[in-house]
Amino acid sequence: MGIIHLLSSDTVNRIAAGEVIERPASLVKELIENSLDSGADSITVDIQNGGISFIRVTDNGSGFMKDDIPTAFLRHATSKIREESDLSHIESLGFRGEALASIAGVSKVELITKRKEDFLGSRYLINGGEEIEFSEIGCPDGTTFMVRDLFYNVPARRKFLKSAVTEAGYINECINRFAVQRPDVSFSFMSQGRTLLHTSGNGNRKDAVYAVFGRMIADNLIPVSYEGKTVSITGFLGKSAINRGNRNYEMIYVNGRQIRSGILYNAVEDAYANYLMQHRYPFTVLLFEINPEEVDVNIHPAKMDVRISEQETITAEITSALAEILRKAVLIPDMEPAEEVKAAPVRPPEAFETVRIRQEAAYHAPAFTSSVQEAKVPELRSESVSQGITPVENDTVPVFSRPAEAAVSAPDSTVCAESFSMPVEESDTKHEQASFLDTDFQKMRDEVSFRIVGQVFKTYWIIETNDQMYIIDQHAAHEKINYERFVKAMNEQTPASQTLFPGIVFSLSIREEEILQRYSESLERIGFTIEHFGGRDYRITAVPVCLYRIDARDYFLSVLDSLSESGTSVRPEQVYETLASMSCKAAIKGNQRISEMEAEHLFKELLTLENPFHCPHGRPVIISMSQTEMERKFKRIL
Template identity: 35%
Template sequence: MSKIRILDDDVISKIAAGEVIERPASVVKELVENSIDANSTNINIEIENGGITYIKVSDDGSGIEKDDVEIAFLRHTTSKIQNENDLYNIKTLGFRGEALASIAAVSKVEMITKTNKDIIGTRILVEGGEIIEKTECGSPNGTTIVVRELFFNTPVRLKFLKTPSREAMYVTETVQNLALSNENISFKYKNNGKLVLATKGDGILLNVIISLFGKQVKDNLLEVLYEEDCIKVRGYIGNNALGKSNRNFEFLFVNGRYVKNKIINSAIENVYKSYSTGDKFPFYVIKLEIDPQIIDVNVHPTKAEVKFQNEQQVYKIVYKAIQNAFQTINTIPQITFTPNVFINKEDNKYNDCIQKKIEFNYETLCENNNYNKERFQIKEDTQNRYFANNFYEYFENKEKNIKTMEIIDNSNNLLLPKLIPVAQIHLTYIIAEGEKELYIIDQHAAHERILYEKYMDEYNNTSIQSQALLNPKIIELSNVEKQLVLENIKNFGKIGYVIEDFGGSSISIRSVPVIYGNPNYIELFYEVLNQVTMNSNNFYNSIDKIIYTMACKSAVKSGDKLTYSEMNKLIEDLRKCKNPFSCPHGRPTIIKMAYEELEKKFRRVL
């Protein structure tokens, strides 16, 4: 066994830095929080190369006295707490005295600071935790810190950083959270010299939300304002129109600190679900002001979690606050039905996708436009008589070698047999005649499979075809969403979306994919963006689900009438699929029934 040794100070500093400083966004968070604690009213953040090579944070706060400048870079030195009792009454964002020491241990830091009592400012240079230089210099009141070459002395940490654009996105998320939590502070944030976001600092939370997420959110926000037992809840929550496909738009702040908390989150979501339709998550910016003595923020290295002394009480108060906000609007009660207990829960995930109806004309898919376009369908008032008179005659002479109805399984079939469409029923299923069986085809599932394979082939070979819009569509995104789109602009091009930066928080969609069914292309764009977000912002890992979504949105739906030629074309296209037996979600596209089984049902055979 190796001998136990005491680690030297350099190793200890790097280990400690690893707990606090994970990436450039961590540096920005720690420096900006120091600026906030210094009572700043204006904070400017600049980064280059994703913050890997350059980060600058400047403020107009109280500054650091010249005699304390060197001490500030030592571990566990702080002006924010004095003794153990202060840990139970924390009113500042920082309190451990680790931030500057941890940053300086793994980078090259330059700091210029001045208090209003000092005549001249102080400049200090620190590299890898070692003070290189300290001089006097001219400076306005406040502090400016420049961090260069992050992880220059820990190459392993540097190697595990993401691309500069991805690291910049993490910084944007961090600045966004800090701006939302401090509406009384003016923030300006630049990435590679370009302004990404700016807030006024006028103390109005709604103005911050609009500046970050666009004007379109304003009309769909409900104000939250409630106080009980010395716990104040305030902020905004979106109505059903702002529902999101993920939790990336849930912003919770406790005493000015951005945190994650399952108790509060469940209280908000439980109320939201009772007033919304569909399987969406709420958009909210909610702030709790609570006695610091009944919460513990010292439970996580990055202070991203808090514990409450009485979680049940907090849940109840937050629940009431959100419920009161929703009760201010008129809502029509939604009637819901208990689903059949025998329905597979996995299948239910796709009901929304299957049931939504869009305009669709399958005739555009027909290879020959002069093909017979007669509608082969049964008039409603003669339907029963038709089946009573003709059904037996139609199937009487068929062979009887298969015993039961079954889902077509690809283990025994390489391709579907030649099928002749007979009728469309319930505007959902196609009845088709095979040589030995009766076939029932789910028109949506079948078309979804056809389009999925078509779009996937186009994507893998070159890219999905696109068509230019007569008038480009300008849409506003959050700053994080916009950075994600711009980072993946070539990938969006491969699925048919030609996108350009339109300045501010906007993008311009100039071309959209050529897909069937004329779906809402902007809604589809948001669906694609959500899929990428839900897959850790990785476009490549999301492509299967993106193509699923495109196929689902553009496929013929339940309720769409098909002509005989359209039914025939759909069946023929399905036969050409590599896997014609299920839709991309795994639902069967087709089932069959032996003619002998029909004859047994009518007691024609024993």
């Protein structure tokens, strides 16, 4: 007897459902698309437990004919197309006839529906693909789907769902995208009985953006209206001031369908090339209309990707059109209302050394002072090029000697009061260095004198000892020092913070709220103080002391963006990546002039670190060349 056999229809349905329904948000997306195809102009979504235990989607659309209801739950049953040629000009959101069959195959579904012309409506129950009840019922016009116990019969899929809050965040993001795409439809979203979103449905897209994303984004939009040869574009471009750290706020639609397309993302981002820093992404709500015969939406059952013929021509026109709109726009961001957001008091520019001294005092860094002093190592004699330099008062730290206990220990505690150790990756750049990771540098720690030769390219400092030359990147050095300070303060739970009065108010999405709650203890131990300010509003009342000159709102949102990639649990490496980013932001920059005294003290602090060789991102801080190596370069010795 052969070993190949046909799978049962129940097994086939469960397998196929996995391609269409990946999580509760996928289910909500399919039901909202059905509602929009039915002509609804009011859609309400209500969930419990992140949509895992209960989802209700109610609309005021055309409803189902009674005779069509059982057929609608069969696979590949649809009213959207009738023959193969219809696939070349699809205008509806649904067309595959798989959504309801997939939903019914992995959950318990109750459908209540009524057409305007019918006296009574219909109630239909189907569990795991098996019909339970079909009866008449009195109900309002429209359709209500109630879905319970998603993946109850597919435990392997259910265990891979994330927390209820995270799944609710995905649903919220899905509804947000529909709300700004269809401002003519009123959307309401409730979770655990709490209303999280309501749009008016008045047809004004900017009002919808305001309802979803708040005033700061709504006030920094550039209207888009373009008619071209291959594509027409409507919607909004965000000014460069409201950029984010990932693509979550890039919303693009093709022929009324929300999609995620790397090709179109790149076309939009290319238009922003002269306005955004690398690895920053714009806020966009862009609706592209392309000849349906040029677009293939039948790529994947989820219908989230498209294939476009004449792709290069169309994307080039998109980039050119959007770049021209940005070029003509006024990209200066609007000021926030004074009563909503007030920045920290404006301070005059300070010298790097002044900032350094204040930060050092604020952190009360005993590892850099008292333990070193107890070693009773001879004081440094600095032979600076400029003999007029005087040491900073109370700076008694010897330069090239420090006992082992003076080093900042490697990260060994979590932000949740549990111990962990962070793996330190070996840098790919170590083989490019002349010789600094050898015993010569350890000897340098014990030297009692050195000479600052000077600064080159406004970034690099040349230091000479007896027979060795060291070149130090001032930005990488300060970044490394900041990083070790942050780690030390976090591990010892002694963060130094700068209070902001009256604080900075901002709004978060559900997903961002969940990230904030998950990492709240981490952020407090870094030096942030965040207060709930009502609804989805929060207020920053304190920031790490070395970040007080940086835009706190933008930077904090970028921190949330980076933490959003960490999944459902606190990942230690994600926290340290955040510390590395903060250290980089707070460090002096390349091409920034600092005095020789400032460089001297920077070098002092660097040498107190256990591993001063690389910045937190793995770039080299110091390279060296011995006198012998230099003489070989000039052929003085062979």
